[in-house]
Amino acid sequence: xxxxxxxxGSALLLTAALSAVSVQAADKVRFVTEGAWAPFNxxxxxxxxxxxxxxxxxxxxxxxxxxxxxxxxxxxxLIPGLKVRKFDAIIASMSITEDxxxxxxxxxxxxxGGLRFMGRVGETFDxxxxxxxTIGAQRATLGAxxxxxxxxxxxxxxxxxxxxxxxxxxxxxxxxxxxSDELPTYNWLKTSESGSKFxxxxxxxxxxxxxxxxxxxxxxxxxAKLNKALDAILADGTYQKINAKYFPFSIY
Amino acid sequence: MDFSVVxxxxxxxxxxxxVSLQLVLISIVLGGVFALPIxxxxxxxxxxxxxxxxxxxxxxxxxxxxxxxxxxxxxxxxFDAVRESFLWPVLREPFWCAIIAxxxxxxxxxxxxxxGAIQAIPQGEVEACKVIGMTKFQMYRRVLLPRAFGIVLPxxxxxxxxxxxxxxxxxxxxxxxxxxxxxxxxxxxxTPMEIFLAAGAIYLVISIVIIAIFRxxxxxxxxYLGTLSIKxxxxx
Numbered sequence: 378x379x380x381x382x383x384x385x386g387s388a389l390l391l392t393a394a395l396s397a398v399s400v401q402a403a404d405k406v407r408f409v410t411e412g413a414w415a416p417f418n419x420x421x422x423x424x425x426x427x428x429x430x431x432x433x434x435x436x437x438x439x440x441x442x443x444x445x446x447x448x449x450x451x452x453x454x455l456i457p458g459l460k461v462r463k464f465d466a467i468i469a470s471m472s473i474t475e476d477x478x479x480x481x482x483x484x485x486x487x488x489x490g491g492l493r494f495m496g497r498v499g500e501t502f503d504x505x506x507x508x509x510x511t512i513g514a515q516r517a518t519l520g521a522x523x524x525x526x527x528x529x530x531x532x533x534x535x536x537x538x539x540x541x542x543x544x545x546x547x548x549x550x551x552x553x554x555x556x557s558d559e560l561p562t563y564n565w566l567k568t569s570e571s572g573s574k575f576x577x578x579x580x581x582x583x584x585x586x587x588x589x590x591x592x593x594x595x596x597x598x599x600x601a602k603l604n605k606a607l608d609a610i611l612a613d614g615t616y617q618k619i620n621a622k623y624f625p626f627s628i629y
Numbered sequence: 630m631d632f633s634v635v636x637x638x639x640x641x642x643x644x645x646x647x648v649s650l651q652l653v654l655i656s657i658v659l660g661g662v663f664a665l666p667i668x669x670x671x672x673x674x675x676x677x678x679x680x681x682x683x684x685x686x687x688x689x690x691x692x693x694x695x696x697x698x699x700x701x702x703x704x705x706x707x708f709d710a711v712r713e714s715f716l717w718p719v720l721r722e723p724f725w726c727a728i729i730a731x732x733x734x735x736x737x738x739x740x741x742x743x744x745g746a747i748q749a750i751p752q753g754e755v756e757a758c759k760v761i762g763m764t765k766f767q768m769y770r771r772v773l774l775p776r777a778f779g780i781v782l783p784x785x786x787x788x789x790x791x792x793x794x795x796x797x798x799x800x801x802x803x804x805x806x807x808x809x810x811x812x813x814x815x816x817x818x819x820t821p822m823e824i825f826l827a828a829g830a831i832y833l834v835i836s837i838v839i840i841a842i843f844r845x846x847x848x849x850x851x852x853y854l855g856t857l858s859i860k861x862x863x864x865x
């Protein structure tokens with residue numbers, strides 16, 4: 378009897394808590410980012426998300442005059458979390474792909490990128506001779522998908538939970554080559570301690586890669602608001618200011 | 630919910646399940662081998678012999694398995710000395726790093742289970758051994774260890790199940806075990822519910838098989854106890 382009451386009580390509490398959350402969610406835009414993709418999104422020393430993506434999100438919020446929250450979540454939990462309404466918009470340097478379009482909607486692009494291989498300085502690199510090499514990428518990224526499509530069964534592919542672990546295994550020598558987005562790699566080569574021992578290999582490809590904010594399918598109101606704000610920050614120079622903070626060239 | 634993806638990717642999930650099974654089997658066997666001397670040292674009457682396994686068990690039971698895996702995989706590889714040593718061919722492979730971490734972890738738990746079982750044997754039986762003049766070795770070999778084996782079974786079976794579930798952490802160091810495979814499939818299909826449900830079902834089946842095997846061994850090992858001992862009062 379006592380047990381039954383307790384179960385009932387906690388169920389009531391849970392319902393109350395859940396409804397409180399959904400009421401709160403109604404007048405707030407909950408952005409989410411990954412926090413392991415410098416300089417686009419990373420966690421600073423105070424434990425707060427920072428970076429290009431986060432700055433863009435803040436600028437958009439200011440334009441929309443919306444009350445915003447910026448959460449963080451592991452990369453491969455972003456789309457599943459968006460689908461179950463844990464947050465409303467993913468601003469985590471996510472490329473628009475056909476596979477993703479089946480499950481989420483995207484705003485207009487807020488920058489564009491491309492993929493590029495990276496390896497040890499001085500080692501020769503030939504795209505046609507990657508068989509037997511150990512190549513790493515972050516799981517659930519464009520790079521990982523490209524490797525699976527082109528090198529599965531030929532090269533030894535390794536997929537990681539986040540990009541930081543990819544770098545760690547490249548430094549330790551477990552990986553011969555890394556495939557990732559060009560811009561974060563550019564940043565890592567320039568700023569990290571071990572960056573000088575590595576270099577880009579080959580040219581960038583998939584340069585039509587458009588990076589945008591992902592929202593739930595059918596969330597057209599938010600999509601329109603975000604697109605309008607995006608146009609506004611592009612027009613008034615806010616975007617260019619943020620761009621210049623991270624890259625000496627335009628990444629739009 | 631679209632379960633056609635489960636059908637499509639089921640063979641790959643089974644591939645992952647096989648890797649999980651290998652991880653669990655190898656680390657359980659190695660862990661068991663290490664656990665016995667650790668347990669015996671742990672009940673030594675000499676204080677300094679007791680202290681070493683105590684510290685070992687304290688560390689491996691007191692820290693998360695995930696941290697232990699990261700320490701072995703990413704931690705060790707930070708040092709040039711490790712990368713240039715003869716250990717590197719082993720340590721560079723994520724599979725062996727996982728085996729090392731799991732073995733260390735499970736041997737600590739298993740040693741505690743063994744210790745508990747040996748100490749649970751009634752003092753009278755120990756005295757009886759001494760009275761008829763058995764040496765310490767004979768006492769352990771003929772009475773204490775076989776008795777402890779019977780006592781240890783339920784808890785040990787439990788430890789193997791925990792290890793099976795703990796093996797999911799291998800996916801964090803690029804191993805395509807059942808969980809790693811599921812996550813890699815989801816990265817492409819974006820159907821976490823369906824694939825994780827299927828992976829969960831496979832884990833469940835493996836657990837059921839482990840439980841059934843241990844039931845059999847338990848019944849055989851403890852058959853001298855008759856059926857009385859497994860009667861449990863209805864009220865709870």
